Amino acid sequence: MKERPIVSEQEMLRQREFMKLVKAMDIRPQSYHIVSMGCQMNERDSESIAGMLSEMGMAAEPVRENADLILYNTCCVRENAENKALGNVIWLKELKKDKPELMICVGGCMTQEKGMAAMMKKRYPFIDLVYGTHNLYKLPEYVYRVLTEKRPVVEVMDIDGEVVEGMPERRRNHFNAFVNIMYGCDNFCTYCIVPYVRGRERSRTPEAVIAECVRLQDEGAQEIMLLGQNVNSYRGGGAEFAELLYRIDKLGIPRIRFMTSHPKDLSDELIHAFGELSHLMPQLHLPVQAGSDEVLKRMNRSYNREHYLELVGKLRAVKPDIGLTSDIIVGFPGETLAQFEETMSLVRQVRFDAAYTFIYSPRTGTRAASYPDDTPYEVKSERIQRLIDLQQAISLEVLQQQVGERETVLVEAVSTRNAGAVGGKTPRGHMVNFPGDASLIGKFVEVEITSAGRNTLRGRQIMTEE
Ligand code: SAH
Numbered sequence: 001m002k003e004r005p006i007v008s009e010q011e012m013l014r015q016r017e018f019m020k021l022v023k024a025m026d027i028r029p030q031s032y033h034i035v036s037m038g039c040q041m042n043e044r045d046s047e048s049i050a051g052m053l054s055e056m057g058m059a060a061e062p063v064r065e066n067a068d069l070i071l072y073n074t075c076c077v078r079e080n081a082e083n084k085a086l087g088n089v090i091w092l093k094e095l096k097k098d099k100p101e102l103m104i105c106v107g108g109c110m111t112q113e114k115g116m117a118a119m120m121k122k123r124y125p126f127i128d129l130v131y132g133t134h135n136l137y138k139l140p141e142y143v144y145r146v147l148t149e150k151r152p153v154v155e156v157m158d159i160d161g162e163v164v165e166g167m168p169e170r171r172r173n174h175f176n177a178f179v180n181i182m183y184g185c186d187n188f189c190t191y192c193i194v195p196y197v198r199g200r201e202r203s204r205t206p207e208a209v210i211a212e213c214v215r216l217q218d219e220g221a222q223e224i225m226l227l228g229q230n231v232n233s234y235r236g237g238g239a240e241f242a243e244l245l246y247r248i249d250k251l252g253i254p255r256i257r258f259m260t261s262h263p264k265d266l267s268d269e270l271i272h273a274f275g276e277l278s279h280l281m282p283q284l285h286l287p288v289q290a291g292s293d294e295v296l297k298r299m300n301r302s303y304n305r306e307h308y309l310e311l312v313g314k315l316r317a318v319k320p321d322i323g324l325t326s327d328i329i330v331g332f333p334g335e336t337l338a339q340f341e342e343t344m345s346l347v348r349q350v351r352f353d354a355a356y357t358f359i360y361s362p363r364t365g366t367r368a369a370s371y372p373d374d375t376p377y378e379v380k381s382e383r384i385q386r387l388i389d390l391q392q393a394i395s396l397e398v399l400q401q402q403v404g405e406r407e408t409v410l411v412e413a414v415s416t417r418n419a420g421a422v423g424g425k426t427p428r429g430h431m432v433n434f435p436g437d438a439s440l441i442g443k444f445v446e447v448e449i450t451s452a453g454r455n456t457l458r459g460r461q462i463m464t465e466e
């Protein structure tokens with residue numbers, strides 16, 4: 001991975017000036033609502049967006065229709081993600097008819113797709129601002145321009161990408177935080193659009209990452225999730241990912257997790273970290289994508305089934321109770337029934353705690369989009385259903401094995417289904433719901449697991465005498 005330029009401090013100060021200018025304007029939006037789609041990388045970006053908009057004097061508005069500025073942070077990893085984003089944006093046109101001063105902004109991965117910004121400019125002139133993944137930090141300048149020039153601003157940069165430090169931020173909560181350690185992806189899996197829309201791999205320096213972690217710790221962070229499309233290829237200031245983890249572990253933040261890891265770069269040092277680091281949680285998301293060597297090769301994943309299974313063996317030797325999760329694609333072009341069965345057998349063999357399963361979705365500009373694909377969609381649907389059924393049965397068995405255990409849960413929120421219950425995660429990443437109230441949010445609670453549902457555990461708080 002090459003060292004990449006850092007956006008200059010001077011430029012970031014310039015953006016701060018635009019924030020002040022917007023804040024001082026009478027005609028500016030007073031409130032904002034962000035719709036964050038896609039992965040955690042986007043969620044983290046949305047925290048920076050919220051930070052910038054707050055600095056511009058706008059208040060967060062929970063109801064989309066009531067906001068003066070609506071921003072869509074889009075995803076395009078699969079066609080349905082893109083359709084959802086476009087559908088939502090088109091719907092805003094109606095809203096704007098009743099509220100002409102509404103400012104509509106669209107950014108993120110979808111707008112970075114080739115030709116997309118031009119198409120949006122032409123077909124959706126009611127959108128006030130279109131920006132891409134590489135110029136998010138210029139949001140203040142663009143908002144200022146929309147307000148002063150009174151016409152749409154469409155700017156997407158076609159570059160490899162830079163590292164941006166020092167954007168304002170407004171985090172979703174104080175107790176568990178996302179920390180980006182690297183951006184972009186150089187792997188070019190043949191089905192995937194991410195390398196095209198997120199640019200080349202580039203890492204933050206270990207110093208910048210650690211300074212952020214220390215700050216979060218001071219603000220009360222109990223858990224941090226290190227983020228990158230492929231954290232294993234982190235290389236900042238000469239340090240590899242495992243070294244970075246050892247340094248972060250020393251800070252003493254109770255829980256550390258990270259995602260996503262690519263099996264081809266999962267080093268022995270990193271595997272050993274699971275045995276040695278006291279704050280690293282026993283959980284790893286290690287997407288396998290497929291169980292057949294032939295399919296893996298055509299996906300350009302650079303590992304085979306045997307290597308993947310070997311990694312799983314090593315991880316479990318170091319940490320027997322590690323919770324492994326995965327992403328799996330069904331119906332990759334040319335996938336035969338026999339090859340699909342190899343995915344099924346791998347899933348039976350590994351017994352993931354959970355797996356996110358997707359039907360292959362062709363993405364314009366990727367190599368696989370030109371591969372012949374003669375499997376009918378119905379057949380792909382049947383296959384994915386079989387895989388889902390299998391994984392659900394395994395997940396249930398894994399969860400049932402936790403019943404009777406005593407676990408430390410970091411409480412995240414009041415349960416959406418039951419106001420008298422709260423939910424949080426065990427070290428292994430299993431969600432547990434148990435009776436409790438909002439006062440427990442952000443705290444560690446000892447819980448006895450009493451039963452297992454399809455995706456979550458239920459438990460009760462163990463009352464300790466004080
Ligand atoms: N960087 C991460 C994944 C990012 S995308 C990694 O490599 O693990 C998240 C998941 O979406 C991928 O793991 C893959 O399973 C799925 N995915 C990506 N492109 C896809 C496509 N064109 N069709 C279907 N699923 C896709």
Ligand code: SF4
Binds near residue numbers: 185193229230262
């Ligand atoms: Fe996409 Fe592959 Fe990069 Fe993951 S590693 S983001 S699947 S190209």
Ligand code: F3S
Binds near residue numbers: 074110
């Ligand atoms: Fe989607 Fe972009 Fe993430 S395409 S999955 S939001 S990196």
